[in-house]
């Protein structure tokens with residue numbers, strides 16, 4: 001069976017393209033989703049993308065991923081720094097999760113330096129603009145040994 005990825009975006013990421021482009025770039029969320037999907041399809045991996053501004057909806061996407069996805073690429077937005085509930089959701093599913101950020105959260109305001117989620121994720125990628133998502137996909141491909 002071919003691997004399946006959930007590409008999950010948290011709050012405010014629906015505004016990408018027009019949102020603080022000097023920090024987050026000018027690529028829209030739809031364009032990012034298309035690019036990551038095209039990238040993983042070259043390895044016969046499927047991808048479904050979801051975005052929500054609601055913490056509970058993100059938790060439900062993670063729970064349902066347990067049933068169908070082999071890995072998750074997750075940009076939790078500001079919930080990265082606040083959400084014990086999302087941490088527990090990631091910890092509660094066996095599916096590997098890669099935390100990704102467009103910006104380098106460690107080089108920004110002090111309140112962004114801590115991720116409550118990183119400790120339950122396979123790893124974290126931050127600071128490469130929309131390419132962070134491609135690198136997140138490559139992390140899963142490598143984890144599955146589809147990429148050497």
Ligand code: DQA
Nearest residue numbers: 075076077078101102103112
């Ligand atoms: C972000 C970084 C977060 O601190 C911020 O709240 C976001 C976007 C990023 O992709 O760089 O919404 O996750």
